[in-house]
Amino acid sequence: MTVEQMLPPSPLKGEHDSLPAVADTGSAARAERLMSFLRKYAEGRVNSALMDDRRSVTPAAILDLGKAGLFGLQVAQKYGGLELSHADAYRVIAQAAVMDTNLALIAGVHNAIGVTPIRVFGDDRTKAMVLPEIARGRSLATLAVSEPGAGSNVQGITTTATAVPGGYVVNGRKCWISLGAWAGHVNLVAKTTDEQGRPTGLSAFLVEGHSDGFVPGPEAVTLGMKAFPQNRIDISNLRLPSEALLGAEGQGMAVAQSAFYGGRGMLGGACVGVMKRCLQLTGRFAARRHVATGTLLHNGRVQQILSECVAATRAVEILVQQVAHDLDSGREVSPELYSACKILATELAFRVADWSVQLLGGRGYLDTNVIGQLFRDIRLLRIFEGATETLTVYMGSVISKEPRNLIELVSGRYRAVGTMELLGKTYDRLVAGLPAADRGLRAALRDKHILASITGELACWGLLSAMTEYTEHRTGTELDRYTAFWAGRQLHDRVQQAGDTKRQFEVLDAAFLSERIADYAREIGDVQQSLAGEDRQLDALLSRP
Template sequence: MEPTDRSDTAPDTVSRLLDFLRRYSRERLDSRRMDERRAFPTSLIPDLAAQGLFGLQIPQEHQGLGLSNSDALRVVTQLGAIDANLFILLGVHNTLGIPPIKYFAKDHVKQAVLPQVAQGRALITSAISEPGAGSNVRAVQARAQRLADGSYVINGNKQWISLGADATYVNVFARLTDENGQDQGITGFLVDSSTPGFIGGPEVLTLGLKAVPQNSLEFEDLRVPADAMLGKEGKGLHAAKEAFMRGRVTLAAGGLGAMMRSLELAERFARRRQVATGNLAENGRIHQILAESVAATQAVEALVRHIGVRMDSGEKVPEELFFAAKISGCELMWKVIDRSVQMLGARGYVDTNVLGQFFRDYRLLRIFEGSTEAITVYLGMQMLASPQRVLSVLDEFDASPQVQELAAGVAKLASSRTADVQSQHVLASVVGELTCWTILAGLTSQYQYRSDMNQYTAAWVEQKLADRLRTAEQGTPFVELPTVDAIARHIEGYETSIGDVEQRRPGNQNELDAMLRRH
């Protein structure tokens, strides 16, 4: 069933934002210079703030724009088409930073903080990841202790925090203990970064997204008042999950913009390039690649729009859709960008031709908000625990009988039994991926008669689902894997072939990560 769009955002607000961003991109933005300098120009944040872009979904009573989810995702898609750094700057602030305050902070805290962040006078982010805990919030080891006067003291470390050292406010998630040392569960706190004990670490030198700072953070006896708590004690997972789920569809929306821009460049080149077989775009294989890439883009666009409309309708959106947006959206995005680079040939590898920087910058989306492999296994494990959930995801759509039949095959596969934990993880990965394709197939099949391109997209997605299901069925039972120790011993033997080649330049920022060193 297609949800009803109940967005009440004024159309002229969104049009104004899109027009501004397009004009700003043409006249003021220099992505290459930001990349080289590893920094935003000093004028960028006030320029964006003047348009309200730091308060996309903050209510107007708190000086935000109050956009609907659908319209905010439209703006994010536009940002993704322009520059990944711009997209992540505003995406982190609006999606990871603001929702925990908007939905879980005390009213007087909202009144004090939201106008600041809406106007861009203060940046905000969330600190969840740690050296030993990425998207698995339950593994957080940072500690918060409740004191007798009701305040809290936080100690610990965070890592890979976007905007971490530059943000005025940071939502910190830590494991709470009471006055007696009893574990009270993960709890969220709004922390002012000027508070004594808040230590911003050095900026990580990343492969891409060089203008967006990624920092480690340290908390040394950092004391916050009782009203800094987000939600209730031990209930921080609710606030973290709110940010993560919104973040996952936001990544898909930004990646969608990158897909559109990449294909725009690839198609221009293909139509103008003459090769031995004639016009490049008329080459059968290139024609096929372009068609498949457009189908992938259209499928992601349909899913992003569907989630936005469902969120605006006030209905609960199944978490499977958010996972599918992150997994399928970011994986298909990466394939489209990679294929676009390839289609441009040598020009694709030239760093000033946009796609080279896209290739570096957007690679991170396959890791952000949980790596593809980790969350695909997680999604698959949910399906293995209840195989009928595979079928229930189609309740969202008017899926064709063929798609329903394929979904039944996925549910049957999810009912399989494995001999050991490792094989179960492999099966979960397969089922998780198939669940994503089932969602895309159900969604695109209900739109297939709208146009020739919709019909092709629906057929392409259905074929992908069928092919992957057939491969999975033929691949079980699983080939027994070598032991973890056997693999490690084999890889350690590579040193006899390549020797010790670790670079030992001075300076902490240039050192190889401790988890990657020989000893």
């Protein structure tokens, strides 16, 4: 059966949304058609275990999925894309994650951090030349920001682009670049300087992946997402024309943020798909597995765990739908909402995957039973595109200085005045419980980081509690009622923990930790394996002189 034959002749009806509908221009029908194709394609053309073993996707997959439209989800139809709404694009990514997490992440990275900067900041000439290629998967696109000494801190990058007559010369090194060796187009962020060496800020460039001086390095050997390539890229005297600029010189941070924010919704969609697939398999097992008290599903503790997992899944779905609805309505999405989406979606998806492995018992630990691979794969997303801890501390720091956006969301938009008051009182108690300021600068800085982390986490759960309660009032369904109850309970548990300020701020200092950990060498040695593995070096008699 060909790709065209797998595509249904007419669209299927989509799921009901808990938010008011945004004017549909045929996006839902196009999304349903693609989702139906992905289900059929997964049945007969995808072998996730094989790709995991081989650390590479099936060669035909990129071509087939590109032909079906998966790599042009939000590219305008005039450029050969599907021009989906954000809501529909996230639904497609969720379905892709059910098909295979590696393929979903390839599509998500390409569509979010690859395509978005070109769509938003590319000029008409660039769009006309590049978008038709990347919309059909004939060229993959990605973003190159991270460096060995600069991950989430974009301002810390050291790659330079020095202005020369007619363009720029770029030098530096990037690492952990998704699709780095595969991408035909790379959105590269560097520090620009004028011809006299004076800094002009961060700027973004669209680079062809096979350019001279742009050299992908070895592929990282990862714990999960094994068929999803991540590479180092060495950049040496890469010459770029002025037309390679995305946006204006000095707009690099805006370009990077457009990519990161676009990626957070896509990651949320992928998490929804993985959570539903894990629970689909776990529920099937629980209904069939007989224990001393009957089926596993009728065990009270198992029902308790599954109830929480189903509520967590629905909560993430509501959160992702809200981000999509705001974007499709033309409303500016606050950084706090983007951060909460990334933090909660990835953390809760991993929790659901972990519980699924646990409930399957020994079967969960068998890599042949699907969930084990999902567990390994989803682990990356808690780190990918901003680690949870980094984002939480940053979010808490911002809210501590300026809580207006959070107040507007929780109290204003979702009418959860009581929740906002609870957050405010908890924050005041945390500040009042800070240890004495006379313990030294390092201790004060440490306490500041801890306070920001707690504040960020409370803000995430306060926002989710308000959002799920608001959704419950709109829909009145049993699932949404329970989800709101569950989210509220999660918030109150964290408020109670935060109230114990001694527990929060009483930690071992860095000097003691370093000394104690160093002592382990006397207790367990310091073993570093040195037995050689496979010899993959080209024989000296065959290599270039």
